[in-house]
Amino acid sequence: MQASPMSEDEIAAMMRALGHPVRLEILRILSARADSCCCNDVTDCLDLAQSTVSQHLKVLLDAGVIERHAxxxxxxxxxRHDRLSGFTGAMExxxxxxxxxxxSCARASRPQPAA
Incomplete structure (x- = not known):
């Protein structure tokens, strides 16, 4: 089953979520893991407080970039590789x-030769 195209609001939310270097680093950390990991695992890889990492995880979670499970x-x-693939396709x-x-705009704005 093919996912429905992302709306402009979804694209903008994902762009905001991916627009911070720490969140990009968190994605790299999560992607490097064969399985999922907890906030403490991510915090161990970064020089940030656990509360800061938690806030960044929430932004990624709210945008649908990552998923959480107990x-x-x-x-x-x-x-969520499916969401990242959908985002990549939408951006392309x-x-x-x-x-x-x-x-089209450039062609339309060219001066027309005099007849």
Whole structure:
């Protein structure tokens, strides 16, 4: 089953979530793990307080970039590769459309030869 295209609001939310270097580093950490990991695992890899890492995880979670699941008394996180793939596709389509629109605009704005 193919996922429905992302709305502009979803694209913007994902761009905001991915627009911070710490969140990009958290994604790298989560992606490097074969399984999911908890906030403390991520905190161990960063020079940040656990509360700061938790806030960044929440932003990624709210944007749908990662998912959370309970394992005992801990919340574990993992990257939602399906959402990242959908985002990549949406951005490719968006930028392809911008290129087409820009080319059309450039052709339309060229001076027409005098007859």
């Amino acid at each position: 394992q005992g008394t801990r919340n574990n996180y993992r990257v 389509r968006y930028f392809d459309q911008l290129g087409t629109d820009a080319a």
